[in-house]
Amino acid sequence: MNFTSMAAEQVMQDLIDCLLAEHFFGPEPLPLLAAGQWRQAHPEAPALEGGEAYERIWDWCCDAQEQRFISIALRPGITQQWEKVPGSPVLARQEQRWSALGPVDFMKRVFTGMGPRFGDNDKGLTLFLEVLHISVWQTALSLEHRVDDQNLMAQDGATFLRTMEQWASLRDRPYHPLAKAKQGLLQAEYQQYQAEFAQPVALNWVAVRKDLLQGGEGVTDLAQVYPARYLLPEALQERLAAELRERGIDASHVALPVHPWQFEHVLPAQLGAAFARGDCQRLDFSEATVFATSSLRSMTPCFPSADYLKLPMAIYSLGASRYLPAVKMINGGLSEALLHQVRRLDPVLEQTLHLCDESKWWAFMPPEATLFDEAPRHLSAMVRGYPQALLDDPDCRLLPMAALGTPLPGSNRHFFDEWMAYRQLPVTADSVLTLFGELCQRFFDVNLRMFRLGMLGEVHGQNAVLVWKAGQAQGLLLRDHDSLRIFVPWLTRNGMADPQYRIKKGHANTLYHQRPEDLLFWLQTLAIQVNVRAIIDTLAQVYALPATRLWGSLREVLEGLLQSIEFDAEARAMIQHQLFEAPRWPQKLLLTPMIERAGGPGSMPFGKGEVVNPFQRLQA
Numbered sequence: 034m035n036f037t038s039m040a041a042e043q044v045m046q047d048l049i050d051c052l053l054a055e056h057f058f059g060p061e062p063l064p065l066l067a068a069g070q071w072r073q074a075h076p077e078a079p080a081l082e083g084g085e086a087y088e089r090i091w092d093w094c095c096d097a098q099e100q101r102f103i104s105i106a107l108r109p110g111i112t113q114q115w116e117k118v119p120g121s122p123v124l125a126r127q128e129q130r131w132s133a134l135g136p137v138d139f140m141k142r143v144f145t146g147m148g149p150r151f152g153d154n155d156k157g158l159t160l161f162l163e164v165l166h167i168s169v170w171q172t173a174l175s176l177e178h179r180v181d182d183q184n185l186m187a188q189d190g191a192t193f194l195r196t197m198e199q200w201a202s203l204r205d206r207p208y209h210p211l212a213k214a215k216q217g218l219l220q221a222e223y224q225q226y227q228a229e230f231a232q233p234v235a236l237n238w239v240a241v242r243k244d245l246l247q248g249g250e251g252v253t254d255l256a257q258v259y260p261a262r263y264l265l266p267e268a269l270q271e272r273l274a275a276e277l278r279e280r281g282i283d284a285s286h287v288a289l290p291v292h293p294w295q296f297e298h299v300l301p302a303q304l305g306a307a308f309a310r311g312d313c314q315r316l317d318f319s320e321a322t323v324f325a326t327s328s329l330r331s332m333t334p335c336f337p338s339a340d341y342l343k344l345p346m347a348i349y350s351l352g353a354s355r356y357l358p359a360v361k362m363i364n365g366g367l368s369e370a371l372l373h374q375v376r377r378l379d380p381v382l383e384q385t386l387h388l389c390d391e392s393k394w395w396a397f398m399p400p401e402a403t404l405f406d407e408a409p410r411h412l413s414a415m416v417r418g419y420p421q422a423l424l425d426d427p428d429c430r431l432l433p434m435a436a437l438g439t440p441l442p443g444s445n446r447h448f449f450d451e452w453m454a455y456r457q458l459p460v461t462a463d464s465v466l467t468l469f470g471e472l473c474q475r476f477f478d479v480n481l482r483m484f485r486l487g488m489l490g491e492v493h494g495q496n497a498v499l500v501w502k503a504g505q506a507q508g509l510l511l512r513d514h515d516s517l518r519i520f521v522p523w524l525t526r527n528g529m530a531d532p533q534y535r536i537k538k539g540h541a542n543t544l545y546h547q548r549p550e551d552l553l554f555w556l557q558t559l560a561i562q563v564n565v566r567a568i569i570d571t572l573a574q575v576y577a578l579p580a581t582r583l584w585g586s587l588r589e590v591l592e593g594l595l596q597s598i599e600f601d602a603e604a605r606a607m608i609q610h611q612l613f614e615a616p617r618w619p620q621k622l623l624l625t626p627m628i629e630r631a632g633g634p635g636s637m638p639f640g641k642g643e644v645v646n647p648f649q650r651l652q653a
């Protein structure tokens with residue numbers, strides 16, 4: 034199979050599963066046929082069914098007038114009622130003419146079949162098809178590329194982390210059919226800028242008038258705390274400073290790093306006037322080369338250092354433009370303060386919860402602009418300080434959890450290979466279960482302790498970094514503090530205060546929650562349905578063990594923590610109910626909200642829906 038068909042198959046799987054989980058085809062149970070029944074009706078059909086007794090065929094009339102049908106083989110899932118049988122085709126039929134569909138053709142038929150539902154939202158539908166197409170060809174390029182997974186444990190801390198970012202980037206956000214699409218990147222740019230291709234990126238720099246800059250809490254004095262000081266080795270700092278002096282702007286301006294793609298495509302359009310006035314000036318200096326991480330616009334340092342870099346980059350990823358507004362960083366600062374407080378309130382968290390320092394940032398903010406304006410969001414920079422001690426410790430390895438939930442194409446390698454070798458465990462299903470149990474124990478211990486005190490981080494696999502130390506899952510390192518979710522009554526009863534997040538009036542926010550159940554939503558969705566589910570499925574595939582055993586082990590860990598952490602009786606009963614007893618779980622809707630948004634502004638569009646409770650599916 035070539036890479037394009039592999040990519041199409043991967044995207045198709047996520048697409049159909051996502052549509053089914055979101056009840057896209059309606060709330061009613063789907064009309065399903067036993068495979069034998071379907072075959073009897075269509076003896077001439079190409080191969081579709083795999084022969085397992087639990088399999089069903091969904092035969093959907095997508096166009097009654099023209100008598101067009103689509104047939105898909107489904108099987109019961111753990112996190113959703115039905116999922117597409119992996120590897121099976123999606124068949125279209127009109128009279129006796131059969132063909133296999135790719136994701137874009139399939140979706141076109143879906144939209145035609147469901148036309149009235151989308152009324153006048155042609156823009157949303159067209160955009161969706163376009164991003165779906167991008168998702169397939171960009172996935173194909175990534176599948177074709179081989180991440181270098183040799184000698185992992187011989188790499189120093191920073192190199193190891195960079196390799197794991199490349200690995201994590203191969204899949205991006207799991208189970209999202211459009212995740213790999215970075216809308217705005219041409220093929221050559223995709224291969225130049227996506228993390229997995231491991232290409233050096235030469236940063237550009239722009240001088241910005243000092244009085245037009247807003248700074249984070251950590252930027253006490255612009256004369257002392259400026260980006261180059263953290264991002265460049267001394268020799269390069271001097272060369273950049275020399276250019277500012279030559280231009281006669283060393284007293285008036287500060288140099289901000291800019292992603293070269295942003296420099297070329299976005300600054301002229303968004304901030305042309307500021308450049309024309311000389312408030313912002315392009316610099317020639319471009320000697321610092323960095324590497325992308327799994328978030329694409331967050332970059333490694335260009336020399337041995339714990340200071341990483343986050344930049345705005347106006348490409349669309351997951352339906353949102355990746356700009357970097359001051360307001361997000363202000364809220365991130367408020368969250369970071371809470372995260373430090375929570376560490377002091379729980380001695381276990383003090384040992385196991387690690388934090389990046391995201392207090393140093395600079396954002397272009399002309400006097401007439403407000404925090405909610407678009408243009409200034411495209412010119413800013415944040416220095417993300419990783420804990421130096423963790424990077425330097427030879428026994429320590431940092432890895433985004435997404436690297437554990439991403440299979441390497443064409444290889445059966447996994448970090449658990451290294452972990453088992455280090456612990457001298459035989460490569461068996463039991464060893465995999467042991468390590469997976471330890472991983473879950475640490476990850477959920479940190480999350481549930483934070484939850485007890487009224488907060489939850491945005492712990493999908495890209496933000497949540499495992500701190501592995503001498504063969505143990507020692508802790509969790511959080512980055513990306515702008516989306517800490519809170520329940521204020523629990524914060525205040527534990528001596529913390531409402532951080533007073535800046536939120537645009539009249540706009541929905543996802544930071545404050547009305548009920549503890551609503552805060553738990555983030556644990557169920559991002560932590561379990563996205564992050565840990567991807568790890569379960571990857572381990573099941575790589576080490577050939579049933580996913581149900583891993584889910585069972587997760588359940589045991591959660592039950593144990595629910596007893597051992599000092600929840601009050603009410604909270605414990607609530608969690609017990611939501612996780613194990615409730616027949617349905619909440620779920621993040623991705624596709625419908627994205628179509629409705631039709632490309633408008635804002636962060637990743639999502640809605641709330643419901644799916645089956647995975648732990649109850651285990652018993653079924």
Ligand SMILES: Nc1ncnc2c1ncn2[C@@H]1O[C@H](COP(=O)(O)OP(=O)(O)O)[C@@H](O)[C@H]1O
Binds near residue numbers: 204327493
């Ligand atoms: N496992 C994952 N889950 C969610 N997003 C991911 C994942 N892997 C990669 N990503 C990408 O990371 C980006 C989110 O990171 P972002 O918040 O923009 O930067 P950072 O995390 O460096 O602050 C998204 O564009 C998304 O495509």
Ligand SMILES: [Mg+2]
Binds near residue numbers: 328495496513
């Ligand atoms: Mg992130």
